[in-house]
Amino acid sequence: DAGVTQSPTHLIKTRGQQVTLRCSPKSGHDTVSWYQQALGQGPQFIFQYYEEEERQRGNFPDRFSGHQFPNYSSELNVNALLLGDSALYLCASSLGGSSTDTQYFGPGTRLTVL
Amino acid sequence: GENVEQHPSTLSVQEGDSAVIKCTYSDSASNYFPWYKQELGKRPQLIIDIRSNVGEKKDQRIAVTLNKTAKHFSLHITETQPEDSAVYFCALSGGSYIPTFGRGTSLIVHP
Numbered sequence: 001d002a003g004v005t006q007s008p009t010h011l012i013k014t015r016g017q018q019v020t021l022r023c024s025p026k027s028g029h030d031t032v033s034w035y036q037q038a039l040g041q042g043p044q045f046i047f048q049y050y051e052e053e054e055r056q057r058g059n060f061p062d063r064f065s066g067h068q069f070p071n072y073s074s075e076l077n078v079n080a081l082l083l084g085d086s087a088l089y090l091c092a093s094s095l096g097g098s099s100t101d102t103q104y105f106g107p108g109t110r111l112t113v114l
Numbered sequence: 115g116e117n118v119e120q121h122p123s124t125l126s127v128q129e130g131d132s133a134v135i136k137c138t139y140s141d142s143a144s145n146y147f148p149w150y151k152q153e154l155g156k157r158p159q160l161i162i163d164i165r166s167n168v169g170e171k172k173d174q175r176i177a178v179t180l181n182k183t184a185k186h187f188s189l190h191i192t193e194t195q196p197e198d199s200a201v202y203f204c205a206l207s208g209g210s211y212i213p214t215f216g217r218g219t220s221l222i223v224h225p
Contacts, residue, residue, distance in 0.1 A: 033213070042120075042203050042215030043158065058212050090157065099207040100146035100165070105157040 002027050004093050004106035012112045013081050021076045021109045025093030031055075032074040033103060034066060037088040049074050050097035078111075086113045116141050120204050120216030128224050133194050135219045137204035138186040145208035147180060147187045152218075153200045162189070166208070194223045 005024045013019050025032050031050045035043035045058040049068035068074045072093075078085055088108045094101035120137045127133050137147075148163035164171045164178045164187065171178050177190040187206075191198055201220050207213040 040218075042205075042217050045212045045214070048212075056210075056212050099211070099213050102148070102160065102163065103213070104160065105150075107157050 004091060004104055006089075006091055006106040006109050008109060009107065010110045010112075012114065014114050015081055015083060017081050017113075018077065018079045019081060019111060021078075021089050021091075021111070022073065023076070023091035023093075023106055024073045025091075026104050029093040029095045029104075030072050031094045031097050031101065032068060032072065033092045033094070034074070034076045035090040035092065036060070036085075037090055037108070039087075043090055046076070048097075048099065055097060056099060081113045083113050086111060116144055116206060116211045116214045118204060118206055118214050118216045120219060122219060123217065124220045124222070126222045126224065127194055129194060129196060131194055133189075133191045133198070133221055133223075135189045135202055135204070135221075136186055137188070137206075137216050139206055140185065141211065142182065142185065143209035143211060144206040147178070147204065147206050149178060149189045150203045150205065150215075151200045152203065158203060161202075191221075194221075196223050196225050199223045 007022045033048040034046040037043045047057040048055045052068045063079045065077045090108045092103035092105045094103045118139045145166035150158035152158045175192045180187040201218045204216040
């Protein structure tokens with residue numbers, strides 16, 4: 001039973017570039033949420049995807065966008081990268097499309113913007 | 115959105131002591147309250163959660179209590195061990211509110 005997986009594990013980009021991060025949910029899960037975790041902070045909710053649609057969104061600009069595929073995997077895209085986008089990006093999967101479903105986190109992608 | 119305050123930010127205990135971490139929130143629509151443990155460089159791991167129809171839940175050395183009237187919930191760890199050392203996050207969600215995490219408590223258990 002595969003858990004949540006994310007790729008890549010680390011990424012280095014320069015300001016202004018664009019990045020795509022990928023997430024495969026735990027087997028049997030249909031919902032993917034994305035979080036940004038800055039150093040020394042708690043995870044901050046970016047958005048949640050269920051049935052290939054964005055269901056909820058946190059306080060993040062439109063530079064952050066996403067997509068969910070028919071197999072429930074998901075991508076997070078960030079355009080026009082800023083230094084402040086440097087963080088650990090976590091995805092979490094759950095079953096049912098609700099914010100109160102139990103979530104399981106992936107190992108994260110460490111993004112560094114220079 | 116919902117806000118959650120988590121205290122203390124750092125907690126240092128001796129092995130075998132108990133540890134208590136408390137989170138307070140403001141909106142009564144919140145109805146799901148999970149706790150996560152995050153070791154350095156690792157993913158957050160769910161250790162226990164509670165829903166608003168329950169006041170207390172235990173799992174071996176870990177317990178969570180919820181006081182909906184006072185709008186706070188707490189994590190209790192008994193008989194702490196060095197491997198309990200990590201950062202602990204409370205979180206909440208419910209209704210139309212997005213999942214919101216506390217700022218974390220760094221627990222240090224001294225052998």
